[in-house]
Amino acid sequence: MAKATPRRSSIMPWLLSALVVLALGGALLVQWLTPTGSANPQDRAQVAAGQQLYGQYCVACHQGRLQGQPDWQKRLPSGRLPAPPHDESGHTWHHPDRVLFGIIRNGLVPPHAPAGYESDMPAFGALLSDEQVWAVLAFIKSHWSPKIQAWQEDKTRQY
Template structure:
C-alpha cells in the first residue's frame, strides 16, 4: 500500500521540481532593469558609451565594432571569437534586455546554454547600469536606421 502511494507520488514530485526550475529560470531571465534606456539619438549618452566601449570592449570586439576574424567559426579551444556589433553581426537581432544582461553577467545561463564556455566576461562589477546602457546606445548609433527600427521593435516585443 505504501509502495503504491510512493510510486504515484514520485513522478509528480519530479514534474513539480522540473516546473519550478523552468519558472525560476524565466524569472531570472526577465528580471527588470528600471530606468535603463539605450538611446542612439542621445548624443551625450552615445559619446559616453563610445569612451566606455573603447576602454572595455574594443580589445575583443574591435575599435570599429568589427569583431574578431572568422567570428562564426569556433577557435581551436572550442570557444567562439568575439562577434561584430556593427550591422554585419547579429547583435541587432536581440532585444536590449538580453544585450544588457550579456554585458552585465557575461555569457552564462540564461543568456547561454548550460555548459557554454565563452571569453565574454561579466562587466557588472566594473560598469554600472547607466554605463552599460551608454555602451548599447553607442553600438546602436552605428547601425543604419532600418536596423535600429527593427531592433527597437524587437525590444518592444520582448517587454
C-alpha cells in the first residue's frame, strides 16, 4: 500500500503566496491613500491659487476673512456645528496637514470624525485635485502668525 502524502505541503506555498499578495496590496493601498504634496504658506503662487479656490468653494461657509460662522462652537437646531474659523481664533491650526487635507478631500468623516458624526462639511475630492487642496491649505496657513505656523508645522512633522 502506497503512503499518502499530506495535503498541507501543497497548500502552504499557495497560502504563503496569498499572504504576500495581500501584504503588498495593503502597502500599496496605504501609499495610495496617503496624500503627497504640501501646503507652503510662503509659496506665493500656491497661496494665490488657494485664495482663488477658497473664494470659490470655502468662503460661503468659512467667510471672507476666514472667521467662520457666528457662534461656531454652539450647535445649530439641526444638531450640527456651524463652520469654524480658519484664522487663529479657531482650531484649524491645531491639526496636522494630513488631517486637514483629509477633511477637505473627504468631508468630516472617519478617521477625522467619530463614526456617525453629522457635519455640513462637504467632501471636495471630486471637485478639487490634490494640488488644489494643498493650495487652499497654503492660503489658510498664510493667515497664521509665524509662531502658529511653526507650531502647526511641528505638529505636521510629528503626525
